[in-house]
Each structure stands twice: as C-alpha cells, then as structure tokens.
Amino acid sequence: MHRGPKVVETRDNLQAAYAAALRGRALPLAFVDVDAFDHNLARLLLPASLHNKKVRLATKSLRCPALIERAVQHSAGLIHGLMTFTARETLHWAERGVQDLLLGYPLGGPHDAQLLAQANQLTHAAAMIDAAQHVAWLAAAARAAHVKIPVWLDLDMGWRPIGRTHIGVRRSPLRTADDVVALARRVAEEPSLQLRGLMGYEAHVAGLPDDGRLAAWQNPFKRWIKARSWPDIVARRGQAVAALRAGGLLPPDADWSCNGGGSGSVDRTAQDPSVTEITIGSGILVGHLFDGYRGLDLQPSLHFALAVTRTPSPGIATCGGGGWIASGSSGSDRLPMPVWPVGSQLLGIEGAGEVQTPVVLPAGAPAQIGDPVVFRPAKSGELAEIFSEYVLFSEGALGAHVATYRGLGWSAWA
Numbered sequence: 001m002h003r004g005p006k007v008v009e010t011r012d013n014l015q016a017a018y019a020a021a022l023r024g025r026a027l028p029l030a031f032v033d034v035d036a037f038d039h040n041l042a043r044l045l046l047p048a049s050l051h052n053k054k055v056r057l058a059t060k061s062l063r064c065p066a067l068i069e070r071a072v073q074h075s076a077g078l079i080h081g082l083m084t085f086t087a088r089e090t091l092h093w094a095e096r097g098v099q100d101l102l103l104g105y106p107l108g109g110p111h112d113a114q115l116l117a118q119a120n121q122l123t124h125a126a127a128m129i130d131a132a133q134h135v136a137w138l139a140a141a142a143r144a145a146h147v148k149i150p151v152w153l154d155l156d157m158g159w160r161p162i163g164r165t166h167i168g169v170r171r172s173p174l175r176t177a178d179d180v181v182a183l184a185r186r187v188a189e190e191p192s193l194q195l196r197g198l199m200g201y202e203a204h205v206a207g208l209p210d211d212g213r214l215a216a217w218q219n220p221f222k223r224w225i226k227a228r229s230w231p232d233i234v235a236r237r238g239q240a241v242a243a244l245r246a247g248g249l250l251p252p253d254a255d256w257s258c259n260g261g262g263s264g265s266v267d268r269t270a271q272d273p274s275v276t277e278i279t280i281g282s283g284i285l286v287g288h289l290f291d292g293y294r295g296l297d298l299q300p301s302l303h304f305a306l307a308v309t310r311t312p313s314p315g316i317a318t319c320g321g322g323g324w325i326a327s328g329s330s331g332s333d334r335l336p337m338p339v340w341p342v343g344s345q346l347l348g349i350e351g352a353g354e355v356q357t358p359v360v361l362p363a364g365a366p367a368q369i370g371d372p373v374v375f376r377p378a379k380s381g382e383l384a385e386i387f388s389e390y391v392l393f394s395e396g397a398l399g400a401h402v403a404t405y406r407g408l409g410w411s412a413w414a
C-alpha cells in the first residue's frame with residue numbers, strides 16, 4: 001500500500017538549515033532536498049494509486065539519472081516508464097536498460113528516427129507522431145534496423161470555446177477523433193510500425209498555477225478555464241480512443257496506453273476513465289513556477305546557492321553568477337527567486353546576471369563576502385544544463401553528489 005505524504009519541516013527552519021550546511025562549501029552549488037523530493041513524489045503518486053492508473057516520469061523535468069532512478073524506486077511500482085524529450089537521450093536510457101520509453105515529442109528528421117530504431121534494438125522505445133512525415137521517417141528507419149517501432153499519436157488538447165480562440169499550447173494538428181483515425185490508418189499500412197498509445201496533454205490545466213501569489217487576481221479566471229475546459233478534454237480523449245477501437249486500430253488492452261496530464265493536473269487526470277497513465281515531473285523538484293497549484297501541497301526541493309562576492313552598499317549583497325533564466329514566454333517570473341536570507345529580493349534594474357546577481361537583503365540580515373545566498377530556479381529541469389552535479393540534502397546535511405545530464409555529457413540538444 002502506498003504511504004501518504006509526510007509533513008516536512010517549516011520552510012524558515014529548513015532554509016536556515018540549508019544556509020548552515022552550505023557554509024564553507026565551494027559555491028555555486030546546486031542541491032536537492034531529498035526529503036521534500038520524496039514528499040512531493042508521494043503526493044503526486046497518490047491519485048494514480050487511488051484510481052488504478054500507471055505513472056510515467058517526464059525526464060525533462062529532472063535531467064538527473066540518480067534522481068529519476070530514485071523516483072522510480074520510491075514509486076512502489078507505479079512509475080512504469082519514462083517520457084523522454086530527445087531521441088539521443090532516449091537512446092542513453094535504452095543503453096542504461098530502461099524497459100519502457102516514450103519519446104514524448106516529435107522527430108526533427110530521419111536522424112532522430114534512426115536513433116529511435118537503435119533504441120528499439122535494445123528495448124521498447126516509442127515515438128510520438130502527429131504527421132505523415134513522422135510515419136515515413138520512422139518506417140524507413142525501422143526497416144533499415146530490422147526492428148518494429150512502437151508509435152503513439154499526439155492529440156491536441158487546446159480548448160477552443162468560441163471560433164478560432166485557442167486556449168492552450170500549440171502542439172499537434174490532430175484535434176478530432178477523425179484526425180487520429182486517419183493517421184492511425186497510415187501507421188497500420190507500415191508493417192515496421194505498431195500503434196501503442198495516444199497522448200492528450202492538457203497543458204492549459206496541468207501547466208497553469210491557479211493559486212499563485214503573484215498576480216493573484218488572475219487565479220479565479222484560471223480556475224474557471226480549468227473547470228470549463230475539463231469536459232471538452234475528457235470528451236475528446238474518450239472519443240479518440242473509442243474511434244480507434246471502433247476502427248479496429250487498437251492493439252489488445254495490455255499493449256495499449258492513453259496518457260494524460262502532468263504534475264499540475266494529477267487529481268483531475270486520474271479521474272478520466274480513458275486515461276491509463278499520468279505523466280509527472282516538475283512537481284517533484286518544484287521550480288518556483290510550480291508553486292501555487294490549488295490542493296497540491298508541494299515543497300521546494302531544487303535550489304542553488306551563490307557566494308556573496310561583493311557588498312557594494314549597505315543592505316545589498318552581490319553574488320557571483322546566477323543568471324539562469326528559465327525558458328518560455330519571457331517575464332520576471334522566469335528569474336531565479338532568492339529564498340535565503342529570508343526576505344531577500346532581486347534588484348529590478350539588474351535581475352539575475354551572467355557574472356553577478358545583486359540581492360537586496362532584509363533589514364538586519366548579515367552579508368559577509370563568502371556567505372551563501374540560496375535561490376530557487378524558476379523551472380525544475382533546466383538547471384541540470386548548468387550544473388554538472390547536484391548535492392543531496394537530507395536531515396540537515398549535504399551528502400552525496402550525483403551527476404546531472406550536463407555532468408554525463410547528455411546535454412539536451414547537443
């Protein structure tokens with residue numbers, strides 16, 4: 001039986017413990033509070049275990065094999081596979097012996113298809129498709145490598161309440177059950193490919209914090225979007241699966257999956273009868289953009305510490321490095337957030353810079369050259385492209401060092 005989340009110490013105590021553990025360490029240093037990590041993982045798995053769904057882990061939101069493997073090991077068997085984000089990374093995981101891989105994003109060319117074919121010589125590594133071009137690349141690569149490549153269809157879940165209004169991200173052109181069936185028929189013509197799943201990722205629900213402290217006035221509107229679009233999500237995912245089944249295009253149930261959701265929608269997605277597995281990732285490390293989901297009591301896990309290198313005027317500590325801005329629609333929410341000393345703030349005019357990041361300290365906070373200032377990154381995965389290793393923090397102390405994708409030379413797009 002799966003255990004419920006345990007209560008983690010109060011944040012202020014924890015941040016003081018981080019600062020104490022960091023003193024005397026070579027900085028910058030990125031660390032993961034594994035007690036918070038385990039708490040978040042347990043919380044995110046709970047709805048899946050209650051509703052008998054499986055879970056897939058989004059590797060892009062961790063990018064650290066030791067942490068990914070920790071999550072799988074601590075999931076009581078619920079995490080049965082990984083959702084990878086590049087073809088090369090998928091091959092790395094195949095070489096590491098992972099049995100169930102799904103490259104969750106489409107191919108950029110025949111070379112990606114060849115990498116996936118190679119991965120299928122070692123394990124089960126499915127491709128996500130939404131166009132006939134993807135089918136052609138995959139079929140050619142599968143034939144050349146003498147493998148069968150499992151294929152998933154990506155159903156766009158953006159909400160279109162009136163006319164051309166599109167609420168959600170711009171993903172697949174497959175919007176309806178008919179679109180999905182037409183591409184599935186094209187897959188069925190290729191003996192080297194095999195349809196194994198459908199994904200409908202409801203980004204406008206899973207990726208939309210609705211209890212945020214910044215711009216809190218928007219929260220009711222965001223909740224309204226989530227509530228109003230939900231019936232459309234459930235209906236279109238269900239219709240797509242039913243149409244594939246009616247067309248005789250589905251393999252037996254045991255070989256078929258329907259994936260939905262993300263960390264931000266676990267409670268809802270687990271209740272969708274068409275969904276067999278839920279994706280989770282960001283909510284385990286909790287980049288600060290992942291704060292503010294109603295009903296999700298997640299604890300910040302991923303942090304980094306910079307050294308104060310200058311004190312240009314009283315009340316201001318300038319740290320070395322720190323300009324690690326998250327991807328996405330640009331805005332000040334993409335900046336790292338200082339969390340220690342408690343009450344520190346970035347300077348609006350300078351932000352987080354390539355070589356230095358000044359912070360305005362709260363009254364009375366000491367700032368000596370060499371002291372640590374602790375930050376949280378905006379997103380959960382991208383810091384692993386900056387730091388070669390993460391240090392694991394548990395019960396008041398920094399311990400093991402674990403390699404990130406960067407440290408292993410797995411950097412995402414290289």
Ligand SMILES: Cc1ncc(COP(=O)(O)O)c(C=O)c1O
Nearest residue numbers: 058061201262263279280281282
């Ligand atoms: C296809 C897909 N599924 C699920 C997710 C949710 O992942 P996370 O839980 O890391 O936010 C994402 C995130 O971008 C995604 O692209």
